[in-house]
Amino acid sequence: MGYEPALASSGPARRVSNTIRLMVVDDSIIARTVYSRIIENERDLELVAVAGTAEQALGMLATVKVDVILLDLEMPGMGGFEALPRMIEIAQGAQVLVVSSLTRDGAHHTVRALALGAAETMPKPPPGTFDRDYRAGLVAKIRGLGRTARWGQRPPLLAGRPPPVLRRGSDKQARVLAIGASTGGIPALDRLFARLPERLGVPILVTQHLPASFMAVLARQLEAVSGRPALLAQAGLELAPDQIVIASGDAHLTVVERAGRYLVRLDRNPVPSGCCPSLDPMFASLAEVFGPHSLGVVLSGMGRDGTAGAKDIVEAGGTILVQDEASCAVWGMPGAVATAGLASAIMPPEQLAGRIVAGTGGRAQWN
Known part of the structure; x- marks a missing residue:
């Protein structure tokens, strides 16, 4: 399963400014297709790359600029856990949203993914259960992380403002x-x-x-x-x-x-x-x-x-x-x-x- 360009969009033909650019990394063609359709029906989201393995995703990230990566953990070859920190390093500011059945099966996998640098996690639903609420939750997480990725060079909290003024700390020993x-x-x-x-x-x-x-x-x-x-x-x-x-x-x-x-x-x-x-x-x-x-x-x-x-x-x-x-x-x-x-x-x-x-x-x- 090699590189897959974005599927033909069934949503709005024209994107808005400041579009959030996404990559989907999942070995399931069904999951890739569903994610693609969810993303391409949102005017502020753009799917720019799809990969079936972590190795392919790492190769693409060297040339494709993305804001958010949707990453499965269970894949042949390298797998999501091993690839996660390398993706963060190569992608330079992209936020990783882990979407995996492993996060549904146990807290250990979720905490491990977060410890490795994932910004957010959410469980992958069983096949055929991508309902409206799930889709809305996924899009909301993507938008939140996408805004964070795009703020990397100029955070809105500081835009047009001087650097924060530091206070003098307490002279009392903390207890x-x-x-x-x-x-x-x-x-x-x-x-x-x-x-x-x-x-x-x-x-x-x-x-x-x-x-x-x-x-x-x-x-x-x-x-x-x-x-x-x-x-x-x-x-x-x-x-x-x-x-x-x-x-x-x-x-x-x-x-x-x-x-x-x-x-x-x-x-x-x-x-x-x-x-x-x-x-x-x-x-x-x-x-x-x-x-x-x-x-x-x-x-x-x-x-x-x-x-x-x-x-x-x-x-x-x-x-x-x-x-x-x-x-x-x-x-x-x-x-x-x-x-x-x-x-x-x-x-x-x-x-x-x-x-x-x-x-x-x-x-x-x-x-």
Whole structure:
């Protein structure tokens, strides 16, 4: 199955400006045909290349400019997992949307794909079940990722504006670290934790936008890369130094103080961002409980979740750090915080690790 030019369009004959350019990589001719018809019926989407193997796709990417790649994982030869990081490197800014039955069969495959750099995943439905809702969801994801890819050279958050002004961070030693992320966040978390020392001496809270069924896999992955215990948040769990607590996928992770003990509280109230779990309640609770001793980090992610909570931390005297645009898969969340003037540093994850060590004292005292 070699290169296939785009099929004859059955949709609008004329494309709009700023068309999102797509590549489909799937060994199933049925899937390729269905994706082609979905894409070509949208005026703002254009299918520019189709491949039946990862090897063929990598060859095409050297000469074809694309914004979004739809990638299957189960293919003959190289396969999607092996090809994914190479595609990201060659495509230079393209976003990869993994569409595979493997993501339906288990959380492990989804988290692995995200850790390798996929911007988003969604399950491939069984043959013959590409219904209207599925098609609408697929197109929505493509559009979101396509806009991100096209913003790479000139992000709308910064277009026509001066660089974000950095704030002076708190002069108080942090007693808690809270990290939030969404799209592109898993590889950023891996890079950050890989550079942190074995001992920080403070509890670490993590909110990553993922469904609840994926969180146990994420916990195991963070344990492996960080060398620390990683637990899923449960009501009443007491925070402990150098222990990672991860927000469950169906509740916000917040903290309360009870008689000198710092305990997890699960919050399921809706938030303006619509995210669950959300960074905003997590940050807000730290601002209330720890005040100027709060340290928050916002990594790659789509949207604005975390901006309101970051403002709470800053107003309480704490510090907010964000991932820089060049190292992000999506600079939505950290970009929103930065352009709001709430960040004390804008850096790649490896450099943020150094700022975290400085902010906590490396082995900050918990008691």
